[in-house]
Amino acid sequence: MLKYWLWLTERPGLTNQVRLALLRHFGTPEAVYYADPEELLLTEGMTAAQVQHLAERDLSEAENILEACDRLHQHILTIQDAAYPDRLKNIYDPPCLLYWQGHLPAFDEEAAIAVVGTRSNTPYGVACAEKLGYGLAAGGALVVSGLARGIDSAALRGALRAGKPAVGVTGGGLDVFYPRENQYLYEDIAAAGVLISEYPPGTEPKGAHFPVRNRIISGLCVGTLVVEAPERSGALITAETALEQGRDVFAVPGPIDAPCSAGCNRLIREGAGLTADAWDILQEYAEAFPAKLSGTPRREEPAALGYQARQQQTKPARKVPPALDLKKTDLKLTDDQIMLLGMLGEEEPLLVDDLVDRTQLPARRVLSALTVLEMEHLVTQHSGKRYTRAVTLYK
Incomplete structure (x- = not known):
């Protein structure tokens, strides 16, 4: 039952890895809920302090979350559900459950591309993000991004303007718009695509949430495109996570003296795919996803102009x-x-x-x-x- 999933994921003092270990050991959250302390200690990585956290058996918080999800039209996907993407399940640290709102695609059947970049963007970066988000979506890819101000939002707007669904992964509850000016973007994505979060309704976005969220963005995708990023950027964390997950990384080049492009230029120097238009990425996956990307035109062909x-x-x-x-x-x-x-x-x-x-x-x-x-x-x-x-x- 979902209330046991919510009880397990909302217990303080437990890392996601410990939760996953408990699921491997006991099979279900309900079995964890009813386990004796001695049994819990047999779980790999479990400490006595963490067992104390699991001694709290109050389910009222879980029931409140279920009520909020019902009121806000949010759904819950657990790692044991058939619809949970294998692509995400196979990363090192997959989330035990996800909250979602909108229309959940079959991610494993999609040429999903993460498009990320800095919040401190330039007009060049925004123009590239919108153009590439539009081009990727129009070419049959599913654009995934983080709904942050700047490059992420621009890429998602581009995908929506192509008349295609998009995926926004948030660092807080799906009902907490961050930044505030993105409320309409949240609503548009929920209407045409899907919003996804690891956090229950009402959760305020915190700085620590965003690096953790990045593993979901890259984990849902076959490739990650960094549009604009300085040398120290959350977008580069997403690129590094993608590489750790065995996914492709692409980057948009920028002027050699532009601070906002320094991270992208370094990624290209280290082997990331140089991206000037959407086809630079789509051509890499046309054979793997023929039903989605077949007939995708090269930029020099009339249909692409x-x-x-x-x-x-x-x-x-x-x-x-x-x-x-x-x-x-x-x-x-x-x-x-x-x-x-x-x-x-x-x-x-x-x-x-x-x-x-x-x-x-x-x-x-x-x-x-x-x-x-x-x-x-x-x-x-x-x-x-x-x-x-x-x-x-x-x-």
Whole structure:
């Protein structure tokens, strides 16, 4: 029963390795709960002090967690459940259980790629993270990241803007938004993909939680991409964990004198796969995941290019913007994107605030639509977050 799992995982003074040893020795948490102290001491690594912690048999905390999970629509996955990923189970220190919210994928069948990086990012790093998150997801990979401010959040936004699910692994309870401004991102991921945590509802994120969380991010994935990281960075801990788990590591190069790229440049120097676009990673797994990644285009092929680039392949350079027939285009534009294209002109840039006022759409939907339109070369961003249309709409 789940209450015994929660009792075991919430006992203070026990390391995850001791919990795993107890499960190996007794088989189930319920058997641990009813075991005598003498039996508990026979467990590998068990100390008398830890046995004292297990003497507390109150289940009220476990019942409170179950009630909170039910109220918040969170679910619990134990290491003995069939849906628990073998990929994660086979790491050195797999979590005994996970809390999740959303739609849990079959991770072992997914070309899951962790995309991580520094919180103290540069505009270059954010642009790369969004582009690569978008490209990986559009190419069939499952993007996994940590929901931290900066590179992690940018990668997840890119994946969602590709219309694909994404996975966010948190360092606190799934109902505790960290950072606060990521509340909408949490909600969007839960709606389209899944949120995962080792911590019960209400747990505040602590500094010590994040290095521990990193083993889950890399453990769920076949490869880890570091987009931007200085020499001392949590993202490099994730890369090191991935290597320890026998997973691939990739990195985005940066300027040789840029502090935020020093860690990435070192990883490449030490053998990490240099990544300039999503296909640099996807091609490594196309054979292993043919149903997911088959037909993934190389960057030089027309299907991998945006609208404007495809036009330039078949037509000579032209000074006037290309025409776009919204009824005949093969681009799958959303209603928000079509509305914004109609609002924008080709000469006078409009601020995002102006577009929010004119469309009456939430700012996050306007920004999301503009990002996709910019990736497709249908709009141009100018200084000050001002936009013009880069194509002439066919009438």
